[in-house]
Amino acid sequence: MTIDPCCEVTKTPVGEDAKIKVAHATRLSANGPIECDLSGFHLLNSPLFNKGTAFTLEERKAFELDGLLPPVVNTLDEQVQRAYNQLHYLKTLLAKNDFCTSMRQQNKVLYYKLVQEHIRELIPIVYTPTEGDAIIAYSDRFRKPEGCFLDITKQDEIDSRLEKFGNDKDIDYIVISDSEGILGIGDQGVGGIRITIAKAALMTLCGGLHPGRTMSVVLDVGTNNKTLLENDLYLGLKMPRVRGKQYDEFVDKAMNAMKKRFPNAVVHFEDFGVTTAKPVLDRYRNVLPCFNDDIQGTGAVVMASITAALNLTNRDLLDCKILIYGAGSAGLGIADQVVNHMVIHGATKDEARSKIFCMDRYGLILKGMDTNSPAQEAYAHDPKDWENIDTKDLIEVVKNVKPTTLVGCSTQAGAFNEKVIKEMYKHNPRPMIFPLSNPTRLHECFPEDALKWTDFNALVATGSPFPPVDGHVISENNNCFTFPGIGLGAVLSRATEISDSMISAAVDELASLSPAKINPKSGLLPPIEEIQETSARVATALILQSIKEGHCRVENEESPDGGKVHVPRDFEECLAWVKEQMWRPVYRPMIKVKHSKKIHTHQY
Ligand SMILES: NC(=O)C1=CN([C@@H]2O[C@H](COP(=O)(O)OP(=O)(O)OC[C@H]3O[C@@H](n4cnc5c(N)ncnc54)[C@H](O)[C@@H]3O)[C@@H](O)[C@H]2O)C=CC1
Numbered sequence: 315m316t317i318d319p320c321c322e323v324t325k326t327p328v329g330e331d332a333k334i335k336v337a338h339a340t341r342l343s344a345n346g347p348i349e350c351d352l353s354g355f356h357l358l359n360s361p362l363f364n365k366g367t368a369f370t371l372e373e374r375k376a377f378e379l380d381g382l383l384p385p386v387v388n389t390l391d392e393q394v395q396r397a398y399n400q401l402h403y404l405k406t407l408l409a410k411n412d413f414c415t416s417m418r419q420q421n422k423v424l425y426y427k428l429v430q431e432h433i434r435e436l437i438p439i440v441y442t443p444t445e446g447d448a449i450i451a452y453s454d455r456f457r458k459p460e461g462c463f464l465d466i467t468k469q470d471e472i473d474s475r476l477e478k479f480g481n482d483k484d485i486d487y488i489v490i491s492d493s494e495g496i497l498g499i500g501d502q503g504v505g506g507i508r509i510t511i512a513k514a515a516l517m518t519l520c521g522g523l524h525p526g527r528t529m530s531v532v533l534d535v536g537t538n539n540k541t542l543l544e545n546d547l548y549l550g551l552k553m554p555r556v557r558g559k560q561y562d563e564f565v566d567k568a569m570n571a572m573k574k575r576f577p578n579a580v581v582h583f584e585d586f587g588v589t590t591a592k593p594v595l596d597r598y599r600n601v602l603p604c605f606n607d608d609i610q611g612t613g614a615v616v617m618a619s620i621t622a623a624l625n626l627t628n629r630d631l632l633d634c635k636i637l638i639y640g641a642g643s644a645g646l647g648i649a650d651q652v653v654n655h656m657v658i659h660g661a662t663k664d665e666a667r668s669k670i671f672c673m674d675r676y677g678l679i680l681k682g683m684d685t686n687s688p689a690q691e692a693y694a695h696d697p698k699d700w701e702n703i704d705t706k707d708l709i710e711v712v713k714n715v716k717p718t719t720l721v722g723c724s725t726q727a728g729a730f731n732e733k734v735i736k737e738m739y740k741h742n743p744r745p746m747i748f749p750l751s752n753p754t755r756l757h758e759c760f761p762e763d764a765l766k767w768t769d770f771n772a773l774v775a776t777g778s779p780f781p782p783v784d785g786h787v788i789s790e791n792n793n794c795f796t797f798p799g800i801g802l803g804a805v806l807s808r809a810t811e812i813s814d815s816m817i818s819a820a821v822d823e824l825a826s827l828s829p830a831k832i833n834p835k836s837g838l839l840p841p842i843e844e845i846q847e848t849s850a851r852v853a854t855a856l857i858l859q860s861i862k863e864g865h866c867r868v869e870n871e872e873s874p875d876g877g878k879v880h881v882p883r884d885f886e887e888c889l890a891w892v893k894e895q896m897w898r899p900v901y902r903p904m905i906k907v908k909h910s911k912k913i914h915t916h917q918y
Pocket residue numbers: 495496497498499585587588608612639640641642643644645673674675676722723724725726750751752753756776777778791792793794
């Protein structure tokens with residue numbers, strides 16, 4: 315059985331005699347027929363190849379499906395309509411999430427088409443916030459495994475477990491988590507596999523990566539979640555989370571094995587714990603192409619929202635003062651991204667850092683506090699400037715900083731209360747207020763309140779989706795606006811690394827797409843309905859920057875037509891090159907072949 319997204323077949327006959335001429339237009343061509351050597355029940359049970367009632371009469375003959383399907387042949391649109399009707403009978407969000415999961419396991423094209431057609435309604439079901447509840451309930455609601463489970467007690471099996479997903483050039487993108495800091499719901503043990511599946515699915519939905527070429531991996535190192543440990547049905551390792559040297563060695567073995575087996579894959583770190591996320595990123599970012607979504611993806615989307623808000627209100631980047639409430643992975647990632655961006659746009663590092671104020675559970679981060687992590691110490695302010703001020707009190711800190719931007723990534727629901735917001739508004743006529751803590755119930759404030767308390771002058775963007783408030787669109791300030799484009803760009807350029815300046819280029823591109831410059835009420839970020847176009851543009855900006863920096867490897871590769879791959883330097887031409895390689899949920903004609911060139915067992 316094979317799927318070779320590199321192969322574009324120019325003729326479209328079905329059957330074993332089909333004369334197949336392969337014309338490689340681009341490395342990942344997303345059009346044309348695909349080869350398949352499955353038939354009968356095996357084919358119907360293969361989510362990547364299954365078309366269900368949409369198999370044509372010719373395909374039913376060629377693939378031995380006669381008698382296994384009712385006689386009517388449906389179009390994809392008809393199937394989507396039927397699936398959408400079924401979804402509507404379901405009463406709870408979790409039941410809808412289950413329905414979508416099982417559809418993804420049956421028929422990928424139909425799943426992605428359904429979600430794409432109803433993206434605003436369904437993204438909160440297949441991603442945050444509902445996915446968080448599905449992760450909490452993973453062991454209780456488990457039906458069918460997806461993804462790759464690497465187990466700290468079975469380290470000699472790492473490679474053989476990865477091998478089941480292919481070889482060498484089979485995988486473009488790996489999402490990996492150790493599950494310690496899932497969304498805002500903490501340590502979820504083995505259930506964290508689902509965040510890697512959800513993020514990989516968004517790479518396809520939003521970033522156009524082929525669903526058979528992404529991979530989801532959980533590192534099971536135990537859990538400190540008491541509820542899970544006490545649950546008889548818990549499916550992961552029932553032991554306390556392993557830390558320190560043993561943990562580091564396990565991560566190291568896993569990363570080396572991935573690099574060896576899938577040398578072209580980009581690695582996306584997701585929802586590691588606050589003490590491991592940054593060290594793991596720092597350890598591997600020069601070893602293989604990788605990024606941490608919570609740190610860099612979130613930093614990038616927040617920086618883009620800040621830029622869009624500044625453009626809207628004619629303010630300068632260097633006039634910003636940013637108060638970050640919750641200095642963990644996301645908070646410090648945002649701080650780092652703002653500093654990088656300011657430096658790229660002309661500030662010195664010290665000047666840029668002086669604009670950032672971080673608060674954590676022990677109050678404003680000041681130099682010499684023994685609770686500071688090394689990453690927090692970089693943003694510590696001089697205690698002399700804060701004498702006689704209660705730095706544990708957010709209102710007092712707001713009063714003294716007079717921030718232009720208030721960002722929440724603390725998981726402290728309601729922390730941005732009326733007094734805090736009104737204090738901010740006193741000093742700033744167009745405050746930027748970004749409560750980012752997921753899921754929705756943990757947001758530091760709700761958009762309706764923030765707008766009401768500021769006479770509708772606040773520029774609000776939130777971590778999870780919210781409906782508009784009195785005609786004001788609330789943008790979802792979620793890393794799903796950046797990681798798909800960053801990942802796609804890194805995959806297509808075959809980036810050797812993902813540098814800060816490549817991410818800054820992505821930020822500028824995303825900010826330039828803000829609809830607020832045309833209509834101030836229409837949100838800081840482009841609508842989710844345009845996410846594929848947005849991701850393609852973000853990817854293009856990243857690729858062009860990777861070329862400037864010498865991080866683009868794809869031009870060393872042989873092009874399918876015999877020469878070397880050439881990436882166009884003109885933005886619009888490069889964008890077309892990117893789009894040509896993006897996978898889309900359409901049924902491609904299928905060619906029956908006897909034997910596959912490659913086996914990807916995970917496609918079954
Ligand atoms: N919108 C988006 O795209 C993203 C949202 N998030 C959300 O941000 C939140 C934080 O995520 P991470 O940074 O990954 O978690 P984390 O655990 O690394 O950081 C949370 C930080 O909040 C601090 N904190 C706890 N109580 C506090 C208090 N009372 N006052 C001030 N700080 C306090 C913790 O000490 C910790 O440093 C989560 O809810 C997560 O879902 C995270 C990444 C992306």
